[in-house]
Amino acid sequence: MKLYLVDHNYRYAVEQMLLTLFPDERPEYPTTPQEEGDDYVKIALLVGDTQARATCRMRRGGKISGGGAFVPVSSFTDSLVKNSKLSQIVKLAFYRAALDGGHPKPVWGALTGVRPGKLMEKLLREGKSIPEALKVFREEYDVSPERTGLCLRTAEATLKAAETLGEKDVCLYIGIPFCPTRCDYCSFVSQSVEKSMALIEPFFEALLKELHAEAEAIRTAGLRVVSIYMGGGTPTTLSAEQLDTLFTQIESELDCSYLREITVEAGRPDTITLEKLQTLRKHNVGRISVNPQTMSDRVLQCIGRNHTAEDIRNALALVRQAGGFTVNMDLIAGLPGDDVETFQKTIDQVLSLTPENITVHTLSRKRGSSLSENEAPLPDAAAVGEMLDYAASQLLDFAYAPYYLYRQKFMSGGFENVGWSKPGSESLYNICIMEELCSILAIGGGASTKLVAPGGVIKRSFCPKYPKEYIEKNDELCERKQEIIDWYREEEL
Ligand code: SF4
Incomplete structure (x- = not known):
């Protein structure tokens, strides 16, 4: 244009x-x-x-x-x-x-940017009453009543979480950039295990070295790790033995007494075994994500997943058998081959599995995903809108509440991603990262560290995306941990 x-x-x-x-x-x-x-x-x-x-x-x-x-x-x-x-x-x-x-009038009106909740929080922090804040959304930004309400509820969850955080509280992210195969819509850096099996072991060794350096910086800077989040990729592509080694090192090198939660993404059911789940429980991992994206076998095939909806049900049964996990399940509205009726069935089926958290994403057609390269046929924005409306009404009926939300570029219909939770099962990490409530220290493939200062000053640094590059740059990454110490020293000054 x-x-x-x-x-x-x-x-x-x-x-x-x-x-x-x-x-x-x-x-x-x-x-x-x-x-x-x-x-x-x-x-x-x-x-x-x-x-x-x-x-x-x-x-x-x-x-x-x-x-x-x-x-x-x-x-x-x-x-x-x-x-x-x-x-x-x-x-x-x-x-x-x-x-x-x-x-057509967009549901978010004239509000741009990835974090609409920030404006709501700002208005409430500035002392505006709830009706006044809602009025700004409606009249100045033309946001729909549904999205305004959604924003209010997530902003309230953010403000509540913010009250519980101290100045030296941080989250630790660990990136495992491997998956069994690559999904068609994926724009992450994940390497399929089929192609990069030989890299897993050297990557893992490099990761342990980086963890050691990170833990040293955390101790020197006097930081308190309140949440650990292991994502990727699919961290459960690691073996039970590797998971055991990693968490044993975490327990011996970090002060875990401030830890309020540990989350591991086990997105792909084809990587979940009872042995791995028991290993995670042994190390107090209390949150796990099993991510179907859809419960339609046809749509699963369209997005290049080598498993069925039945595999997801079986994986979840294993998670419940292991016991003690708060479960999140991710879904995506707008996948190729999906339609309103099929998506509604997905919602109904996932609700019947009673996960504590359900995250409803809208497909984002990012560069790098084969969807944007292949021009796969996708549901239109009106259909995606209907899918999201159905999801929201069902989730509310089943007593889930929205607790974080964000938008991305290239999203179908300009909609949003929303994390829903049963009361008391919210993920602190998700709120912290989305609302930039505290620093996110990050290690591993494609991980990005975000150092946050009061007032919103942010410094970012990134780990290489690809395992080979990550392994080669390992020494440099370990030396870079001094940045964390310097950042908090300057903050104190
Ligand atoms: S499981 Fe997730 S990270 Fe892995 S290829 Fe699929 S979308 Fe990408």
């Missing part, structure tokens, strides 16, 4: 709105004047003595439309606020022009 910005340079705001409204479009900034018949978006900004006004003119598919928004200059209390308000009216003008041109 050709974008013309007049008298401003709020490119990021414009691109965020472009991606939200038209996810298949990419921004172009022509240096030549508009040509007759071209589709375009032209957004102008005028800051006067009393008012700043943004206006947008759009031509799309031959139809001309327009929109505008304004803000009083008296509300610019400082340059940061001014910047944020101007960027907001630029987005709103674009949004209103799109709606004027016939674009």
Whole structure:
């Protein structure tokens, strides 16, 4: 889409709105004047003595439309606020022009960004009452009543979790970048075991070395690990013996007295054995994810999974037999080959399995996944909307509550991912990572460390995505742990 910005340079705001409204479009900034018949978006900004006004003119598919928004200059209390308000009216003008041109109203209205809950939390923290915060969502951002309600409930869960965290509390993430086979929609870095079996052992050795260095940094910086999350990939591709070795080292090198939860993703049922589950229980792993994504054998086949819905039921029976786990099950709305009726059956079947947590994702067509390369046929946005509405109403009926939520780029219909939980079974890690409540220290393949300071300052660093590269850079990664010590030292100063 050709974008013309007049008298401003709020490119990021414009691109965020472009991606939200038209996810298949990419921004172009022509240096030549508009040509007759071209589709375009032209957004102008005028800051006067009393008012700043943004206006947008759009031509799309031959139809001309327009929109505008304004803000009083008296509300610019400082340059940061001014910047944020101007960027907001630029987005709103674009949004209103799109709606004027016939674009269907998105459920999230003019709200862009991956963490809609942050705005709700900010409003509540600033002292706004719940009705006032809801009004801002409705009137200033045009968010639907359902999404506004969802946001309020997740924001309340975040604020409650935040109260329980101390300044030196952190989460530890461990990335295991292997899976039995690669799912078609996967954009993670996971290596299929079939192709990279020989790398597992050297990767595991490197991981233990990195864990040792991380634990040393955690001790030196005086940090308290409150949650451990092992993801990937599929961590249960590791053998029972390897899982035992890893957790034994964790117990001997970390002070586990502050630990409130340990989660292990066992996403693929074809990796779950009773022996592995008993090993995890022996080390106090209390949360596990068994992720069907769908309970339809046909859809499982469409996404390249080598197992059936029956395998998922059997895996879950093993988890229950081992006992003592809070279970999460991930589902995805919008998978290729799925439809509203099949998805509804998936929801009903998963509810009958009574997991404590159910996470309902919307398919995100990220680059790197073979779905985006193969252009697989997908349910349209209206169908995905129906799927999510059904999921929400059933989950509420079965006494699950939404407790975290986020959006991603390239999501079907601009919807969201929502973590639902039975009361008291919420995952602290999920809230912490999504809402940036504390630092996430991360080791392993594709892991990303996020150092969070009060006030929201964040520093990130990444481990290499591929096992081979991870193994080669292991020494460097271990040396980099000094960053954690320095970060907290500066924080103290
Ligand atoms: S199980 Fe998850 S991480 Fe592994 S290939 Fe499938 S989507 Fe990717």
